Amino acid sequence: MTVEETFLKDCFIIKPSVFEDDRGYFMESFNSIQFEEKTGIKTTFVQDNESYSSYGVIRGLHAQGGIYAQAKLVRVLKGEVLDVVVDARKDSATYGEKFEIILSAKNKLQLFVPKGFLHGFAVLSETATFFYKCDEFYKKDSEFGVIYNDADLNIDWQIPLEKRIVSEKDKGLPLFSSLS
Template structure:
């Protein structure tokens, strides 16, 4: 597995070794021991989530606060997404900065999103099956979010805004400046 740290400390891109043959492929999507050796991060995932979305669906930017903050390992099992993470750790040198990574069934890349980050993605392919491993259980009372088009974040979502399909809940999220982090 190749592990590369992004410009946001603690946020890593993982590229698993893929074994292809006439039957298809095999890959190890996560190995706790290897992950710790390559990142220095000890993680214990307790919840797996999955979403199926069509082209233009934009989910995010979401986060969990306090005792229910979550680190995530995300990947596109089918299709392709542009995955976005925003550093919302107020004491971080990269507070308010973001990273965008295309995750797809072709490139098999995964993104490790540490606690203290907002996360979202937009579907670039006709459909996408998206998988999340989380190190903490979801708690509705602890959820928060940031509006996808916050002018200060200046995120390029790679699609025309007229293509976006966004939930009513995500359309009324606050800017980073107004968010309760």
């Protein structure tokens, strides 16, 4: 696996080694020893989640706070998404900055999202199956978020306005400035 740090501290792009032949492919999607050696981060994932969505679905921007803050390792099993993270760590030099990456079944890239980051994605393909590992269990009371179309974040979700499918819950999230 190769690891590339983004300009957001502790946020990494993970490219697994993929072995392909006429039968298909094999890849090791996660190895804790290699991950720690290459990132300096020791993590234990305790929960796996999977979602299936159609073109135009935007999920996010979500996080958990306090002692239940979650780090995530995200990837796409089928289809293609625009994955977006925003640094919401108030003591960070990159507070309020965003990082975007295309994750797909084809490119097999993964993104490590550190604790304290908001996370969301938009489905760019007809459908997408999205998979993520979390280092903390889901805790509803610690969940928070920011509205996906916050003008200050200026995220281009790559989905035309009339084709966007957003939950009522996500449409009601506050602006990023409310976190300060």
